[in-house]
Amino acid sequence: MxxxxxxxxxxxxxxxxLPRLRPSIVQREALQARLDAASERRLTVVSAPAGYGKTTLVSAWATHCNACQALPVVAxxxxxxxxxxxxxxxxxxxxxxxxxxxxxxxxxxxxxxxxx
Known part of the structure; x- marks a missing residue:
């Protein structure tokens, strides 16, 4: 070595x-649907100012993807x-x-x- x-x-x-999701998170179905559609692309960038919920949105979506066999698994x-x-x-x-x-x-x- x-x-x-x-x-x-x-x-x-x-x-x-993945970060733990709080039970009280606001579900953002429209944005999660956009991430589902974007999963067919090679790269998707989620951009917004600090505190706008990027981590929460993406980790909620990734948790859903990892639990659903039809969607891509997320690292x-x-x-x-x-x-x-x-x-x-x-x-x-x-x-x-x-x-x-x-x-x-x-x-x-x-x-x-x-x-x-």
Whole structure:
């Protein structure tokens, strides 16, 4: 194992789990329907100012998707300022994907000193 691999901080498991939904959340069926329609695209960006409910909306939608076999299963990554590093970001991204597809990216994670 290289010295670079030893210097990487551990992956924090809570960052890979959907946030708990409060029982009192407002259901936003129209927006969730738009996310359902957008799931056929390669990338969907949800953008709004802080405090507008982006995390709540997307985590409610993802919870629904993960419970329903007809919709795509969703991987989750909670990012913060400390994740503004390409190696750290891709480690989390690949680890989240491994929740759905075990083994994916294993070779990439084994070589943290090389570009992803």
């Amino acid at each position: 290289s010295s670079e691999a030893l210097s990487l901080p551990p992956v924090l498991a809570p960052k890979l789990h 989750w990554i909670a990012l913060d300022d400390g994740d503004n590093d390409p190696i750290r970001f891709w480690r989390y991204f690949i680890t989240a994907c491994q929740e759905l597809y075990p083994g994916v990216g294993r070779a990439t994670l084994a070589c943290p000193g090389k570009s992803v």
